[in-house]
Every structure is written in structure tokens, then in C-alpha cells.
Amino acid sequence: MTFLGEGWDSTAVLVGGRWVERRPRRPEIGPQLVRESVVMPWLAPLLPLPVPVPVVVSHDPVVVRHELVPGEELTSPGAVQGRQLGEFLRALHAAPVSEAVARGAGPRPLPVERFRAEVDVPGGEELLAKIAGLPADTLVHGDLGPDHVLGRDGVLTGVIDFGDLHVGDAAIDLAWALHCTPPEFADAVAETYGVTDELRERALVWHQLGPWHEVLHGNDLGDPEIAKIGLAGVQERLKTWVTPR
Structure with missing residues (x-):
């Protein structure tokens, strides 16, 4: 086994050079991994890029295993990868919500009261008010960023980590792609997906909420340094303005 990494929710090791084995870091994450094993076999054929299709190999403790999705974390992406991601998101967001819900992928409530209690910043309440009015009618990845979008040799090779898959606002999957990437990549995503000004503004709201x-994660771990970094990110992103393209 080769250790691959540790995220907020699970740890991953590579088995036999081919299989990724994931285990929950906290008890409440176990059902989330099991849910992926139900939803992803249905969802994967609908998508234009490779994605993990986990199989449960143990229920107590929970362990899932899936074939390795090739590629590395995305760095300096360009227009080609942007068009690929735009096509991927169009396909994902077109997936039938009723069928996803039947397989356990429902809405995911935000910890709004914890946000209010633990993140006290100027402008914070206004941001939370915007979040409360956003739609929740689309199947979304929920945690799309450079560490979950893989590429190699100038093209995308897959998308991983569907633990936060849920029914929510399509704009959450565009937050990083539109507001944290090079212009040529962001523009290609926007053109291919068909991003409107209203959708771009909603994506900015989710981008601002990310830190x-x-x-909260730092507070849960009892790690004030992580919480401090998160708070700095909160304050920085609240200064962000929508920039039309």
C-alpha cells in the first residue's frame, strides 16, 4: 500500500498500484462513503470524464475501494481544459435530480448558525443572507477545486472526490473555476457551460463562503492556526468584486 493523502473527511491509500482505498476519518463520514458507492455507478456513465466508482469492501469499519483515476492536481490550466470542465459540468448538472435523490443524494444544509457564532466579520451577515436565497435544484459535485480536477499533458483526465455530492445550487461548482483560475481557463469554462452574469454572481457568493x-474545520480540530488561516481567507474574499468578462 502507498499512502496517497488525507482530506478533511477521509484517508486514501493506493493498493497494488491500481486501486484507491478510502476510510473515513470520522464516524459520520462512513455513510457518506457508502452513499458514493450507490450514486456513482449510476452517475459515472452520464459524465464525459473518468470519475471514481467506489465499491464497499467493508461495512465495519467502512472501507471503499475504486480504480485509480489517472492524472495530477490541476496547475496553470488553459482553454482546452476549461472547455473540458465546462462540458463536464453541463453533463453533471443535467443529471436527473429525482434519480439522484432516490439513490441518497439529497440537499445539504449549511451550518449557518455555526457560521454566525464562529465567524464574526464585517459584511458576514450580508453574505449569509445572499446564500439563503440561492436555488437548490441541481445535482452538484459540491467541492470542485484544483485538487479534485485532474489533468495530464494539457488535458483533463478525471474528476475525483464526490463525497460532497448533493442537490444544491449549480453555481457552487463554478466558484473556483470562474474566480480562482487563469482568465483563459475561466473564459473557456464560462463559454462552454453558458454562464450568465447572474450565475457568475452566484458563483462569487459561493467563492466568498469557501473559507x-x-x-469551522480548524475549530473542530482544535487547531487555531487552521482557523486563523480560514478567517484571513474570509476577510480577503469579502473584498472581492464581480468582474464582468
């Missing part, structure tokens, strides 16, 4: 989760 709030890091503050």
Missing part, C-alpha cells in the same frame, strides 16, 4: 468552512 468559512475552513474556520
